[in-house]
Amino acid sequence: MSNLPNGLDYAQIVDTLSQGVIVIDREMRILLWNYWMEAHSRLTREDVLGKKIGDVFPDLDQKGFFWKVRSVFTLGNFAFFSQGLHSYIFPLAATRYLETSFDKMQQSVILAPLRGPDGQVEYICVSIKDDTDAAIYKERLEQSKQQLEIMSRTDPLTGLVNRRYLFERLQEEVSRHRRSGNPLSLAILDIDFFKHVNDTYGHICGDKVLVQFADLLQSQVRRYDLVGRYGGEEFCVILPGAPLAGAENVMNRFRIYIENTPCLWEEQEIYVTVSAGVASSENLPDVDLDSLLRLADEALLEAKSNGRNQVRTWPLDVKTDPAIALGANDPDVIPDDGTIMDSGPI
Numbered sequence: 001m002s003n004l005p006n007g008l009d010y011a012q013i014v015d016t017l018s019q020g021v022i023v024i025d026r027e028m029r030i031l032l033w034n035y036w037m038e039a040h041s042r043l044t045r046e047d048v049l050g051k052k053i054g055d056v057f058p059d060l061d062q063k064g065f066f067w068k069v070r071s072v073f074t075l076g077n078f079a080f081f082s083q084g085l086h087s088y089i090f091p092l093a094a095t096r097y098l099e100t101s102f103d104k105m106q107q108s109v110i111l112a113p114l115r116g117p118d119g120q121v122e123y124i125c126v127s128i129k130d131d132t133d134a135a136i137y138k139e140r141l142e143q144s145k146q147q148l149e150i151m152s153r154t155d156p157l158t159g160l161v162n163r164r165y166l167f168e169r170l171q172e173e174v175s176r177h178r179r180s181g182n183p184l185s186l187a188i189l190d191i192d193f194f195k196h197v198n199d200t201y202g203h204i205c206g207d208k209v210l211v212q213f214a215d216l217l218q219s220q221v222r223r224y225d226l227v228g229r230y231g232g233e234e235f236c237v238i239l240p241g242a243p244l245a246g247a248e249n250v251m252n253r254f255r256i257y258i259e260n261t262p263c264l265w266e267e268q269e270i271y272v273t274v275s276a277g278v279a280s281s282e283n284l285p286d287v288d289l290d291s292l293l294r295l296a297d298e299a300l301l302e303a304k305s306n307g308r309n310q311v312r313t314w315p316l317d318v319k320t321d322p323a324i325a326l327g328a329n330d331p332d333v334i335p336d337d338g339t340i341m342d343s344g345p346i
Contacts, residue, residue, distance in 0.1 A: 020090070020128035023114065026073060028052045028066075031123065040092045040105065040130075063089050069124060072111045076121050081109040083131040094132050106135040155229040157207060158214035166228035166236055171289050173240050177281050184287065185239040185247035185280040188296045189217070189254075192273045192308040194233035205265045209272060212263045220254045236296075244280035244313055251276045251311045259309065273309035275300060283315055 014021045015035040023032035030053055033045050048056050060066060063086060068079040081089050083106045092105040108131050114123035153165035161169070170186065177184040191197075191213060198206040210233065217235060218227050226238040239247045255274050262269035277299030281287040284295075295314040303312040 019130065020126075022053070022126040022128075024053050024069070024124050024126065025122065028054055028069070030056065037128075041090070057090055059091065060089070065089060068111055072113050072124050073121050076113050076115075078113070079111040081107070083108045083135055087135075090128060092128075101139065102132060102135065105130055106132040158211055158229050160214050160218065160235070161226065161228040163228065163230060166226070166230070166238070167289065169226050169228075170236075170238055170292070173238055174287055174289055174292070176240070177287055182241050183243045183280060183282050184292075185242040185244060185278060186292045186296045187237040187239065187247055187251050187276050187278045188230060188293075188300045189235045189237070189251070189274050189276040190300055190304065191233040192275055192304075194272070197270065197272065201265055201268075201270065205270070208265060209263045209270060213258065213272070213274075216258060216261060217254060220257060221250065242280075244278065244282055247278050247280060248311055248313050251278055255309065255311055275303040275308045276311045277301070277303055277314070278311060279314045 011032070011034075014032070017034065017036060020037045020040065021032065021034040022030060022037060024030055030048050030051055033043075033048050038044055043056065054060055054066070063081070065081075068081075071077065072079050086107075086109075087102075088104045088107045089109045090105075090107065092107070094102050094105045108129045110127045110129075112125040112127065113121040114125055116122035153161055153168075155162045173184055176182075191209070194206065194209070197209055214227070214229065214235065217237070221227060221237055221239070224240060225242075228236050228238075230236045237251075239250070242250070255276060259271070259273050262271050264270075277296045279292050279295035279299060281292070284291055299312040299314040299316065302316050303310045306312070
């Protein structure tokens with residue numbers, strides 16, 4: 001029923017809508033094609049009316065379009081295609097969007113049953129809504145969330161993980177050790193007399209030394225070890241699966257490497273040394289995050305109080321055999337001949 005005056009038909013009304021409207025019959029022939037569809041598909045009414053919609057858009061079957069159309073004709077229900085699940089149904093260009101990764105208009109589509117005089121579903125109204133703006137906003141929001149997540153766990157100077165994320169990962173590794181029984185080692189490293197670098201060359205130079213130190217340390221551990229900035233000139237390395245002797249061996253190799261690798265600053269070569277303390281689960285009856293940190297820190301203090309530029313382990317009265325390499329068959333480990341593995345540019 002309608003109270004529209006004579007001469008005003010529904011086609012004029014649907015042409016004013018800011019979404020696409022198509023009407024198809026049981027033979028999939030297009031009976032109505034509004035102005036929005038003409039503008040966005042670049043196909044006029046004369047191009048499509050009377051044709052089967054599958055001939056106009058050959059890829060519709062791959063989208064499950066005809067399966068849902070048959071469901072609407074059979075059951076008389078509505079059917080929906082969401083943008084989040086399908087991206088788009090009709091391949092319409094998103095040409096007006098300048099900053100987007102979408103080459104097609106993102107759409108939500110509704111299939112609505114249209115009944116004849118006998119109450120049977122004779123036609124389907126297909127309405128297409130442009131959801132590209134919403135999809136762009138959602139994509140940018142997700143990108144912002146990812147960037148914030150990265151920022152929340154990254155040290156802004158060195159690019160290493162920060163103290164908070166370091167502790168989260170260490171707790172995860174402690175839990176994994178408790179389940180598997182595999183060894184877990186932790187090393188804390190401190191650049192020796194770093195204040196002297198800042199006082200002599202300035203804080204900008206000190207920052208460069210920290211960045212180079214972080215890059216070198218990252219390059220000298222296995223890909224599944226985690227290197228983080230503990231604070232100031234202190235760094236931590238979590239070594240899953242590494243026994244105490246192996247972890248000490250890796251730290252000693254890095255200590256020698258950093259001692260002989262200068263940082264260039266205004267045509268000057270600046271050398272630094274490092275002290276390190278190592279603790280391992282194999283010497284602890286009940287491993288937890290706090291105990292590993294405390295004992296590695298005790299070993300570090302021992303290294304610093306005994307002249308620096310050395311690696312000490314806990315228990316402090318036990319000297320491990322540095323000849324025992326970490327994972328002799330592990331290709332990511334620094335080999336005994338002193339070759340530096342996976343060493344990237346500074």
